[in-house]
Amino acid sequence: MPQPNQAFERKAPSLHKLFYPDSVAVVGASPEVKGDRFPFFQALLKSGFSGRLYPVNPNYPEVAGHKAFSRVQAIPEPIDLAIITLRAPQVPPIVADCVQKGVRFAVIFSSGFTEGGHPELEEEIKALASGGITRLIGPNCIGPYCPESGLTFILEEKPLEPGNVGFVSQSGGHSITYKTLAGSRGVFFNKILSLGNQCDLTIQEVLRYYAEDPRVRVICAYVEQAKGGHEFSQTLREVARKKPLIVMKGGATEVGARAAFSHTGALASYSRVWGKAIHQLGAIPVNDLEEMADAAFSCLTIELPRGPRVGIVVVGGGSSVEMTDVCARNFLEVPLLGKEAQEKLAEIIPEANTSCKNPVDLGFMGFVPPIYHQSILFTAADPNIDVILLYQITEYFQQFTPHVDWPEKMAVEMAKVRQEIGKPLLIVIPPLEQDKLEFITKRQALVQRLRRNGIPVFPTIDRAAKVIYRLQRYRRFLHPEA
Structure with missing residues (x-):
């Protein structure tokens, strides 16, 4: 079973066995999967939990091929984690059993305590646990999930x-x-x-x-x-x-x-x-x-943005206006680009139906990969810009370049841009087309490829703007002097 490094274990040993238990007892485990309780025992078997599993249920001699025990104290080995799935009135004696056994952690799946109008039951189990080493998780919870140890609260083949x-x-x-x-x-x-x-x-x-x-x-x-x-x-x-x-x-x-x-x-x-x-x-x-x-x-x-100044590169005047408004509503700035950046952009994009100021509206030049790529680099190089935000309407790519594998081409191009600009890059890809499955599949393929390349993708401008604002504010918290 994977173990955290020794330095970490010495500094924070208190919860280690909650996530990396050597032994787990499931109280209320049953051969039948019942609708009123989650089958933790079966889930742990499926997930490949590498520790020792013990079903506790006096009504069955065994559960899923494992010998069942009448109570936790009857288990002959130490128990790191107990999961209690019985109804609330049955929980106090089980907690007492766990405390006497010296169980490290007890997850109480059961509901019906304070939230169900019975705070006295919750106070009772707290009092029972206060006299021993057992820490209670819950009640009214599903406990830990840890893929490294195989702990799970979901009935799936493997985490x-x-x-x-x-x-x-x-x-x-x-x-x-x-x-x-x-x-x-x-x-x-x-x-x-x-x-x-x-x-x-x-x-x-x-x-x-x-x-x-x-x-x-x-x-x-x-x-x-x-x-x-x-x-x-x-x-x-x-x-x-x-x-x-x-x-x-x-x-x-x-x-x-x-x-x-x-x-x-x-x-x-x-x-x-x-x-x-x-x-x-x-x-x-x-x-x-x-x-x-x-x-x-x-x-x-992405690196935390150094400030709230956003450089926008987009195809379409209306989209550029909308992006500016949304950024402003989220307390971000969309400053004019400096003279040098504007002059470089003017050399590669025509004047008609475009803008070099910020937002940078490329018009149809946005479908020419070298120009699109270079425009992002020029915008990002401006010292007045902290973060780059792109707006890509993929329906346009399908319409104007139908015979090109644009999801793959765009993903590769954006991965190069991300490495070159030296500033955070975020992309908005609105899911406009909702009915054509072939196109939806292509768009989703692009989104997944971009994310695999470490590029955040958002379905709306507002969600992207919120992330930029929150992350640059977090950076100010970490570096108030900057």
Whole structure:
């Protein structure tokens, strides 16, 4: 089983066995996959978990070919992780059993605690765990996902290859949704932890662990309740100093706060100033999982923009105006290019239906690869520009160059540009055509190839502009003197 390096293990041993357990007991494991509980035991078998698995269920002699035990204490070996899938009223004696056994971590999948109107049950399991070494995750959660160790909360053949992102979420559903959504956009995970109600282990503990984990480069968090007030704020600031920390707040509105309480029992504070406060602490606030995936991919692939000044290269006057407006609404600048850049552009593009000022509107010259390439280089070389934003309507490529493999040609060309310009490059490719499958397939092939080459691609100008604004602001947090 892969192990973190020894220096990291010495610095942050507390959560190591949660993600890299040598042994897992699934309490409530059953030969039958029932609709009221997730088949963790079968999922771990399919995922190739390399540790020892123990089903715990007094009603069966074995589960999936493994001897079943009547209780956790009956297992003859130490247990690092227990996953409890029984109904809420049955959980307290199981927690007591885990504490007496000396289980390191107990994930409580069961719901029906504070969020279900039974805070006394949650207080009971907290009290039971307080007398031993067992740390509780949950209740009302789906626990850890770690491709390196084979831990999973999804019934799939094998987890994806491990990536460089760590995600912690109070929502189990968002853990699964974000893993799927982000994976389709080129963002892959080293670790995910669903925490539910946070009756014991808190988000800030996980954030601190991720901050020291050498395998995690970018950290994402979905938060409904920020327990520990000052400690939570201090943790965000400390973690953001070390790695990009992208935070989505659930329950940030009055009605959302009400929904959060019924979801995880979180007394969520709704506030219009949440995003501003998160910015000041150095974290990157986002409004939804799409924006979180946008920010995560960009943090992994591009240098943080040095400022808010955007150089736009586009085909079409209307698009150039729209891009300028959207950038301005997102507190970005679209400055005029300097004299040298404008003169160089004027030498390669005609005057009719074009502009060399910024936005750089190439007109039909945008379909001539050498001119398109050189125009981006001239724009990026201007010292007044911090980041390059392109707008590519791929329907035009299909219309004007139907016999060219434009997805491959464009991907190769943009990979060269990315290496040459020395500044962040982002591309907007709007999905205009929604009905013609052949064309949709070609467009998606281009998007995937660009992402494999480390180029962030967005379906809307607004999403690209939000990423630029947030990342350049994060850079200012890291380098306030710049």
